[in-house]
Amino acid sequence: MLKFLRKYNKALFAFFSVTLILTWLVPSAIQEFSKNSASSNAVWATVGNGETITLAEQQKLTRQVKMIDVLQIPFSKEIGINGNPGQWYLLVREAKQAGLVGGPSEGKELLEKIVGGQANPGEAMSQSSQQYMMLLGEMCRAGGCQPPVVYETLSQLAGVARMLSLTGSAPRLSEARLKSDAQNALTGLSADVVVISADMPLPTNDPQPTPEQVEKLVKENADKEPGKGSHGMGYRQSEKVQLEWFVIPAQQVRDQMANDPRLSNVELRKAFLRNPTSFGAKIGEVDPNFDAFKDQVRTKLLNQITASRMDEMAKFIADQAQLSTRALPKDGIYTKLPNDWQNLPGLPGLPALAADMAKQFGVAVPKVEIVGPTVVSGLNSVNGLGTATSDRFGTQPTPLAQLVAMTKELKPTEVRAVLQVGVIGPPLRAPDPSRAPRTNPNQPAPANQELTTDLFAFRVLQAMPAHAAANAAEVGAIATQDEQKLLRFAVLESNLSAIETKAKESGLESVAREYNTKVDFAPQIRAADMKFIQYGMKMPTAISGLGEDATVVNEIVKRALAIPQGEFANSSDAARTFVIASPNKLAIVAVHVRDVLPMYAEDYNGLANNQRFRNAITDESNQVKIVDEFSFAALSARNKFTIAKEPTGPVDASAPEPPIDSAG
Incomplete structure (x- = not known):
């Protein structure tokens, strides 16, 4: 026995060691396997009529959501798919029930469309093929799965997108409701109308605002753009600038260069003789007559010499601006100027530059003019200067107003030009009329056309960025007028009943005389103008003296339709007369309806199949709101979805990365 043990001691030791290890590990392994198996089969949620979703399925959904996150699709964030496997499951479920989800091949096609190509075996990979493989690999890594699962997920995503698109483009509107809405919009009427506007003084006791009332109005609308506040008020102050500028007319330089020796x-x-054809001589003509073309030659050379001289002047302006700030400290790309920069020696203004220009080039001293403070857009109306442009910032000429809007002190969002208060700006040139569009684009500009591209120099003296109005004094008289x-x-609104009573008893003429206005006849008043509704634009009929006010027009039509059609012809004038307030326009509208213009079947039938008409006629309450319709709460309620157990741990991310199989 001892001999046997000595002979096989190593083998026996190995056998019993393995047996001991297995005896120790097997129970825990069985226990762990049972635990994982039970966990995977545990119910995560229920849906519909008792249908269950296991934790294993929930983990797959989580991986799918992670793959979708890689694509960064906008609607997935809007409706809340990000990080919500439950919502993704419900979206896919409804898309499948609607028959909108295809097979994996559709997912493969979608991936090809996203990157614009596919990797084909045995072929050199193009850029799109490389992008295809990179995106496929990234989605596989994000979800920890093989390509077939990616294609399945993408096919489901395509089905969900198709479902959302179909739902969003289909208004929740029955044919009967559409016809009713169309009748309200297209039924019109002819009427006499009197508009009493608050723009006009009242006949008696015209109210006068107090300073306190004006200040309160300005404070309430200080940061609102004009027309955007209540009743169209708004006192936010636009960007304003003050400039000094001068012009050197091209004609003056042309006259100066007329005696140049080069002419x-x-x-x-x-x-x-160097190029006769450029001056109008025929191609191939032998010994052309110079005297016949002398005027054309002189005009063209004079234009060239003048243009060269103007370029020298423009360079001089740019050089002087650069030299004046070279010795000053810098603040990034700008020059650092003190608050009293007007008194800074070595920083020339436009008058000094004008004198230097006259001395350097022998022209008359240009007259320096001041414009502003004015809104930046108002610079376009300055004669001459308003049309000037710079060709130094981009491929297209930059207009003066756009250039000035880039001034540092205005805190611009776009900075292509370095411009600031106190520093001479880049030289500007007026448009060349010889390059203006012609009636016949095939007809060249005359060779003898004179050059008239004037040269401008300017400097910004003040720049005030857009800001909320500080007080009524800054706004000016407009605030008093608005109050x-x-x-x-x-x-007027407090006297609405009295005005209506007078209109019913004495007619619209008496109301018009009292308030110093007139009676206008409106042949058609409709909530939707027939000329525009066919193109998808629901625009109410404009009323003379009032303009467009959908609320007023809808109320007029509503009151007119309240009179039974059979009784309308025999109804009294008083029954067809009413007064409506227009808070949006600050006016009172008195109406006497003459006739109702019904919507005819021919009109409706001609428009009913027009999708633009259907979209326009449908109000917002009938539109499907995708975000609300497919929110997690709405989907859960429709599908009876209930989470039974939240996962206790994260999705297993320790699994090895799967190989990328492009063939799927």
């Missing part, structure tokens, strides 16, 4: 007869003849309109409208 002597000898030089003109030399230029002509007075509000007070007048309040008086």
Whole structure:
């Protein structure tokens, strides 16, 4: 026995060691396997009529959501798919029930569309093929799965997108409801109308606003853009600038260069002989007659010499601006100027530059002019200067107003030009009329057309960025006028019943005389103008003296339709007369309906199949809101979805990365 043990001791030791290890590990392994198996089969949620979703399925859904996150699709964030496997499951479930989800091949096609190509075996990979493989690999890594699962997920995503698109484009509107809405919009009427606007003084006791009332109005609308506040008020102050500028007319330089030695007869003849055809001579003509083309040659050379001189002047302006700030400290790309930069020696203004220009080039001293403070857009109306542009910032000429809007002190969002208060700006040139569009684009500009591209120099003296109005004084008289309109409208609105009574008893003419206005006849008043509704634009009929006010028009039509059609012809004038307030326009509208213009079946039938008409006629309450319709709460309620157990741990991310199989 001892001999046997000595002979096989190593084998026996190995056997019993393995047996001991297995005896120790097997129970825990069985226990762990049972635990994982039970966990995977545990119910995570229920849906519908008792249908269950296991934790294993929930983990797959989580991986799918992670793959979708890689694509960064906007609607997935809007409706809340990100990080919500439950919502993704419900979206896919409804898309499948609607028959909108295809097979994995559709997912493969979608991936090809996203990157614009596919990797084909045995072929050199193009850029799109590389992008295809990179995106496929990234999605596989994000979800920890093989390509077939990616294709399955993408096919489901395509089905969900198709479902959302179909739902969003289909208004929740029955044919009967559409016809009713169309009748309200297209039924019109002819009427006499009197508009009493708060713009006009009241006949008696015209209210006058107090300073306190004006200040309160400005404070309430200080940061609102004009027309965007209540009743169209708004006092936010636009960007304003003040400039100094001068112009050097091209004609003045042209006259100066007319006696240049380069325009002597000898030089003109030399230029002509170098290229006769450029001056109008026929191609191939032997010994063309110079005298016949002398005027054309002189005009063209004079234009060239003048343009060269103007370029020298423009360079001089740019150089002087750069030299004046070279010795000053810098603040990034800008020059650092003190608050009293006007008194800074070595920083020339436009008057000094104008004198230097006259001395350097022998022209008359340009007159320096001041414009502003004015809104930046108002610079376009400055004669001459308003049309000037710079070609130094981009491929297209930059207009003056756009250039000035980039001034540092205005805190611009776009900075292509370095411009600041106190520093001379880049030289500007007026548009060249010879390059303006012609009636016949095939007809060249005349060779003898004079050059008129004037040269401008400018400097920004003040720049005030857009800001909320500080007080009524900054706004000016417009705030007082607006407050007075509000007070007048309040008086008119309080007298609405009295005005309506007078209109019913004495007619619209008496109301018009009292309030110093007139009676206008409106042949058609409709909530939707027939000329525009066919193109998808629901625009109410504009009323003379009031303009467009959908609320007023809808109320007029509503009151007119309240009179039974069979009784309308025999109804009294008083029954067809009413008064409506228009808070949006600060006006009172008195109406006497003459006739109702019904919507005819021919009109409706011609428009009913027009999708633009259907979209326009449907109000917002009938539109499907995708975000609300497919929110997690709405989906859960429709599908009876209930989470039974939240996962206790994260999705297993320790699994090895799967190989990328492009063939799927």
